[in-house]
Amino acid sequence: MKCCCFCCTLRQGSYACGVWSLVWGIMEFGYAIYGIATVNHFANPHGNETHSIDVVKDNVVFPRPELLVSLILSACWLISAVVLLVGVSSRHRWMFIPWLLLTGLHAINDVINIILIFVLRVPQVFDWVMVAVTIVMLVGNIYCILCVSYYFKEVPKDKKKRDDIQLDEKKSRTSKQEKTYHPVPEQDPVPEQDPVVIDDSQQHPILDKV
DSSP states (O other): OOSBTTTBOHHHHHHHHHHHHHHHHHHHHHHHHHHHHTGGGGOOTTOSSSEEOTTTOTTOEEOOHHHHHHHHHHHHHHHHHHHHHHHHHHTOGGGGHHHHHHHHHHHHHHHHHHHHHHHHSOOOHHHHHHHHHHHHHHHHHHHHHHHHHHHHHHHHHHHHHHHHHHHHHHHHHHHHHHHHOOOOOOOOOOOOOOOOOOOHHHHOHHHHHO
16 A cells, blocks of 8 residues: 555555544544433433433433443544644654554444444434444544554655655755855965165176276
8 A cells, every 4th residue: 555545645644544533533522422411311111222220210321331432432532543643743653553453443343333223223214324424434444544554664664765855955955055165275375585685796896896
């Protein structure tokens, strides 16, 4: 795998995977909070939506376990997505591991939720919508896992390539500075000469004879 979505590099695709996880994680976290907050509204004696405690009071209910699992998993998934984005930005591939593990767990949880919808009750219209959304999320998560996993292997090469580019740029700047700077060569100082004393007698020998 050399690119993501046939148009982006693996690094850009890893960024997109982090954003994808943030968006879906926020939606899932909000849905889980809403489900837990309004679970009493859906209470029924058959236990299809919630588990009721008839021995205490009819309207005292516990939320479905998958709601709590979804709440905890989505919260951890959000944190791992932020860590992933930081790791991609700084090219620290070991920061990808939490996201890879939690996204894998999230994919397993999606499969379990789809199975439970058909096992625990007769699917209604809303259930089919949830199944469609869950399948889209599942396929997207699997593709994101592949993209980030391949970039995990490419990070050392990517870092080396970046270092080589920075080294070439540094050499280029240094060579340009050397070309533009022309130092004046130093000249050896001229030695001082003793003043020449002219002897008049040597200059006019004829006059001396006269």
